Amino acid sequence: MVKLAPSILSANFSNLLEDIKKVEDAGVDLLHIDVMDGHFVPNITIGPLVLNSIKGKTKIPFDVHLMIENPDKYIADFVKGGADIITVHIEACPHIHRTIQNIKSYGVKAAVALNPATPINSLECIFEDLDMILLMSVNPGFGGQKFISFVLEKIKQLRKIIDEKNLNIDIQVDGGIKIDNAAEVVRAGANILVAGSAIFNTDDIEETIRLFREKTSSI
Numbered sequence: 001m002v003k004l005a006p007s008i009l010s011a012n013f014s015n016l017l018e019d020i021k022k023v024e025d026a027g028v029d030l031l032h033i034d035v036m037d038g039h040f041v042p043n044i045t046i047g048p049l050v051l052n053s054i055k056g057k058t059k060i061p062f063d064v065h066l067m068i069e070n071p072d073k074y075i076a077d078f079v080k081g082g083a084d085i086i087t088v089h090i091e092a093c094p095h096i097h098r099t100i101q102n103i104k105s106y107g108v109k110a111a112v113a114l115n116p117a118t119p120i121n122s123l124e125c126i127f128e129d130l131d132m133i134l135l136m137s138v139n140p141g142f143g144g145q146k147f148i149s150f151v152l153e154k155i156k157q158l159r160k161i162i163d164e165k166n167l168n169i170d171i172q173v174d175g176g177i178k179i180d181n182a183a184e185v186v187r188a189g190a191n192i193l194v195a196g197s198a199i200f201n202t203d204d205i206e207e208t209i210r211l212f213r214e215k216t217s218s219i
C-alpha cells in the first residue's frame with residue numbers, strides 16, 4: 001500500500017490546523033514537515049515551535065524532513081515537538097552514522113535524504129541502520145518545482161538494492177509529485193509519496209487525495 005505524505009510547506013499557515021484537519025479527514029498516512037534553515041537550502045521555514053503548536057491536535061504521524069546544517073543540534077527539539085520520523089540530508093552530515101544513531105536513541109524512525117545529484121552508493125555502509133530513504137526529485141528549498149526525471153532511475157536502482165538485500169526500508173520520493181506522475185514514481189519503486197502544491201493548492205483536497213489513491217493503488 002502506497003503511503004501519502006502531504007507537505008505542509010504549501011499549506012495555509014494563517015490557518016494551518018484547518019488544512020491539517022482536511023488531509024487527516026481524507027486519510028493521509030504522514031504529515032511531511034519541511035524544516036529549512038537558510039544555510040543548507042536558501043529558504044527558511046518551520047522550527048520546533050510550529051511542531052509544538054500542532055502536536056496533539058492531529059493523529060497523523062509527523063514526518064520531519066530536516067534541510068538544515070548541524071541537524072544533531074536540533075534532533076532532541078524535534079523529538080519533543082512530536083516527530084515520529086526524522087530525516088537528515090547526507091550532504092549536511094559529515095558523521096552520518098553517528099547522526100542516525102543519535103536519531104534512533106530517541107526511539108523515533110531514522111531516515112536519510114539524498115539530493116537529486118547525490119548517488120545511491122553514498123548509502124552503502126548505512127543501509128542496515130535506516131528505516132526510510134528519501135530521494136529528492138527536486139533540488140530542495142522550495143515547493144512547486146518540476147520533477148527531475150533522472151531521479152526515476154535512482155528510485156529503480158534503490159528498489160533493486162533493497163529487494164536484493166531483503167531490507168525493510170521505505171523509499172520516499174519528494175518534489176514535483178503530481179496526480180499525473182504519481183503512478184510512474186510508484187512503478188519505479190517508491191512506496192511513500194510526498195506532495196505539497198499538488199495537494200494544498202487545489203480547491204478540493206479530499207478529491208485530490210482520492211485521485212492520488214486511485215492512480216497508485218493498483219500498482
Ligand SMILES: O=C(CO)[C@@H](O)[C@H](O)COP(=O)(O)O
Pocket residue numbers: 007009010032034065138139140141142143144145174175176177194195196197198
Ligand atoms: O522538501 C521539499 C522542497 O525542498 C518538498 O517537500 C516540497 O515541499 C514539495 O513540494 P511540491 O514539489 O510537492 O510542491
